[in-house]
Amino acid sequence: MKTVTLREWGKQLPLGDIKGGKFVRDFELREFEFSVDQQIAKERANTGDLSVGDLASLVLSRLLTKLKGQTLDPDKAPEVTRALLARCYTADVMYLWLWARYESMGKDLDLPFKCEWSRCTFDKDVTFDVGTIDVVVAEKPEDLSRMVKLGQQYTIQGKDVNKFKVQPPYWATVLNTTDGAYLRRVLETSIVGSDKHEGALIITEGDLKCIKRPDYKKLEKEVNDISGGPKLVITDECPKCKRDNTLALDWEYDDFFG
Numbered sequence: 001m002k003t004v005t006l007r008e009w010g011k012q013l014p015l016g017d018i019k020g021g022k023f024v025r026d027f028e029l030r031e032f033e034f035s036v037d038q039q040i041a042k043e044r045a046n047t048g049d050l051s052v053g054d055l056a057s058l059v060l061s062r063l064l065t066k067l068k069g070q071t072l073d074p075d076k077a078p079e080v081t082r083a084l085l086a087r088c089y090t091a092d093v094m095y096l097w098l099w100a101r102y103e104s105m106g107k108d109l110d111l112p113f114k115c116e117w118s119r120c121t122f123d124k125d126v127t128f129d130v131g132t133i134d135v136v137v138a139e140k141p142e143d144l145s146r147m148v149k150l151g152q153q154y155t156i157q158g159k160d161v162n163k164f165k166v167q168p169p170y171w172a173t174v175l176n177t178t179d180g181a182y183l184r185r186v187l188e189t190s191i192v193g194s195d196k197h198e199g200a201l202i203i204t205e206g207d208l209k210c211i212k213r214p215d216y217k218k219l220e221k222e223v224n225d226i227s228g229g230p231k232l233v234i235t236d237e238c239p240k241c242k243r244d245n246t247l248a249l250d251w252e253y254d255d256f257f258g
Contacts, residue, residue: 091229
């Protein structure tokens with residue numbers, strides 16, 4: 001894995017799929033015209049309140065015309081795109097969301113900036129360059145999974161396991177999980193094998209209950225390390241005191257695309 005900026009990486013997914021030993025990362029978006037905005041507004045009115053993830057899927061389904069080699073029709077079959085997005089890595093969908101904003105609205109994004117240093121009084125909006133956001137991308141197919149050695153042995157589905165194989169989480173995990181269960185669901189769907197099971201391993205909530213906290217936290221860290229995609233927080237220098245501050249981006253549609 002390596003870190004690049006959005007502008008450096010350009011119009012390709014940070015992870016993508018592997019076919020024939022090679023990455024498939026292509027995508028295309030249509031112009032974000034007024035007619036598209038009207039389609040989105042109409043769907044939102046008909047569906048009621050949507051989560052941030054569901055709204056992102058809705059917006060992207062009206063913009064994407066191609067994804068990982070598959071041609072899409074945002075006017076006639078947006079539901080096909082949403083189903084495809086659910087099977088994408090979360091990192092890739094977040095990148096699509098960020099790139100759609102960058103391509104349609106330009107590089108400038110106004111952010112509220114209140115300096116974290118107690119002696120500094122700076123508290124104003126600043127203009128941030130979206131193109132400079134850091135993105136973690138896969139360099140080789142092997143980056144998309146890894147074996148994690150556990151601190152102790154666990155009996156999982158009749159096998160004594162010493163290592164789990166993990167992969168990045170899928171967007172479906174974001175769509176189908178409440179906040180309180182998110183980390184558990186990430187582990188359930190990201191653990192896909194072990195050193196003792198042949199082929200795919202489907203982990204259940206019951207399997208996770210026996211995992212001791214040090215191993216549970218280690219698995220979380222390892223999954224996070226290979227998750228890739230845009231970094232959800234940015235570091236920027238205070239215009240007044242010149243100290244670095246950590247800023248969280250507001251990814252919600254109405255603000256991000258406002």
